[in-house]
Amino acid sequence: MSLFSDNLRYLREGRKESQQQTAENLGIKRARYEPYESGKIEPPYDILKKISRHFNISIDLLLSVDIRKYQLQDLLKLEDNRIVLPIKVDSKGRNLIEVVPHKARAGYLTGYSDPEYIESLQQIALPFLGPGKFRAFPIGGDSMPPHDDRSFIVGRYVENLGEIKKDKTYILITTSEGITYKRLGGKNPDSLTVLPDNIIYHPYEIKLSEILEIWEYVAHIGQNDALQESPDQTQSMLRNLMLELQDIKKGMGKA
Incomplete structure (x- = not known):
């Protein structure tokens, strides 16, 4: 059978x-x-x-x-019945963030809708993100400063195009570019205009037919060389997350 x-x-x-x-x-x-x-x-x-x-x-x-x-009740069902994604929570009921490591970046295009592939990804939790489906992606290049090649961008899954807004930043999973992180410049009938934050690069269009997933930017995770090769990746990432959280709290105190 x-x-x-x-x-x-x-x-x-x-x-x-x-x-x-x-x-x-x-x-x-x-x-x-x-x-x-x-x-x-x-x-x-x-x-x-x-x-x-x-x-x-x-x-x-x-x-x-x-x-x-799989337990079907643990899967996310979208309104158009197009795809399902596994959702997991930690012991405190917080949604876990699945981390796509740099070495798995190329394989994401074939595994993004496979629960077995998603389950194999390392998972972390951030206490301030709220409800939603989150995933952390490695970014590369110099088109979106101040994020560097060793950073991760945490995104909240966007279920439909009506949710995206001009001037906000998104991780776009496309058949043409793979994983790309850009600012939305505008929505067209059959494409999106995206803007690199680095002024030396020009805006360009991505066809809607090429877009597999859209994730809205919610957080940045600082990265270092040791994290990429260390067997204690979870502990290293959590230390970075704590530093990031401290910076956020300091910024809120000054506001």
Whole structure:
């Protein structure tokens, strides 16, 4: 049986539905539904969409991940049913930040929607971020000072384009550039205009069709050479986070 057929059977049995009931809910006959679950044939796109909507789970997950390994209530379901992301919290109930290390940067484009890949990432927590889905990305180049090549940018996941605002900064995951961190200059019908903060670089456009994810900037994590190679990466990062938090508190005290 294929991964898809295993997932389909698991979801149906989880709802305590018979094959006949599921088929009726999909608007097809049981004789047509059964081969999908047994793995004999694959459903056409229109039926695949109906299955995705019926079980309230993304097509991407149905086709590429063994969902029997995960608690579905721990996954984030977006309104358009496009993708799901695992959400984890620490012992105090705070949402954890998944850290994409420099060495895993190139692999993020193929693993961003894979729960197994996301689970393999190091995780940290910041007490002042509030609700949301957070991820920390390594940045490179000199287009967005004062952040340097050894820094991480923490972003809050943006569910739809209507949430993004001009002059705010975002981490954009695109098929053309991979991970890029830029300021939003404007929204166009089929593209976004982005602005590097370094004035020696010019604004440019990124097509909406190339954008896989958008994360709104919420925090900066200072980085050093020792952190990249040290086996005690978690402790080193937490020390940097504490220093960052102290600076924030000092700034708030002066305001």
